[in-house]
Amino acid sequence: MPENLSALDLVLTGDPALFAIVRLALVVSLSAVLLAALIGVPLGAAIALSSFRGRDAAIVFLNAMMGLPPVVIGLIVYLALSRSGPLGEWGLLFTPQAMVIAQTILVTPIIAALARQTIEDLWLEYRDELTAMDVRPLRRITTLVWDARFSLITALLAGFGRAAAEVGAVIIVGGNIDGFTRTMTTAIALETSKGNLPLAIGLGLVLIAIVLAVNGLAWALRRAAERLAG
Template identity: 65%
Template sequence: MNDLGTAAATALDLVLAADPVLARIVALSLRVSLTALLVAACIGLPIGALLAVARFPGRGAVLTLLNALMGLPPVVVGLLVYLLLSRSGPLGPWGLLFTPTAMVIAQAVLITPILAALSRQVLEALWEEYGEQLRSLGAGPLRAVPTLLWDGRFALLTVLLAGFGRAAAEVGAVMIVGGNIEGFTRVMTTAIALETSAGNLPLALALGMVLMAVVVLVNALAQLLKARGA
């Protein structure tokens, strides 16, 4: 218990002193996860909105597949992205493997189905409420997508929060494609795993504190924006 208390106290000191190693890891983690969220949102939200308003043969199968993709194992995503970016892969000449860009790609692939499936549920309810009115104004499914995305922007904050939380907590995929290289591709989750196994509990605990603080802060901000929007 004394060792744990000492480690916790040291971890708190690292956080309060903005330790350079800690700050570098946190900054890279936020940059990677937020970039992945932006990429996934640009793809997933329009797909979710289109599935909310469109009716076509095989739609049920598409929704089933999309819901199944929400549970993609991260290590499988990491493996697929690794094969794409490896030297013998189709994107190998770009030299993206073991870079922050590869980590962004892996996280974006992982959370895009989540954003698409959750946004579809949110926007389908809006379409049922306003669909008749939009159709009377001559707005077909494609023209209704931007309107629904804008009208449901505050409700979609929760969806984006879920995507960010999934991306920020990812370990397996980013470790496979990023390599956990110190000072280059080491993010909070991979650093926590490494430092814990190495017995460096103060740094692991400090990173865990920051990660929890980020999640709480993002959640509070989303709730505030939703309340202002309402």
């Protein structure tokens, strides 16, 4: 990134390096949230509707996983993807894909835990009706997920917030490579280490603006869709 420039200059001049960083940050975090949703929502729904031995333990475990430090996940994924690790053949270390994998692992417990709570609440409301209608277990899950879709957006946003804000996992598995795996948060960490605090703060503000914009967009979508579907 050019020296002696403020973040505002970078935004106003449409600095290509800044936009590449923003784009990568969004692609990585949104991909991770999407993959985590595909895993976490059905998982949360399945736990919400099932009763098995150790269910309480599973819920506690899931909730605890929400607080897992990103750096620990980064380290585990690093060791797995390293050429000397079990998945070294894939050659994914220090690539955006590795960052997506790490963030997916980071975000899945959040989405699963919040989805479990949301769907369990809705299940209490729906249980009698769906049982009376003799609805099969798989259809129960799809019904609850569909009908809870607006509330589940909040779970996805929580996941996105965590993914967009974290630096510990992506910097380890991505390597903060200029123009390749550098995202908003790793760029902020780098500028801080260069003592360029104003630029670091400026990038932080840009990040906040992006997260705000994504949340605003999701909120507007939710309101519009709710008005249509009740």
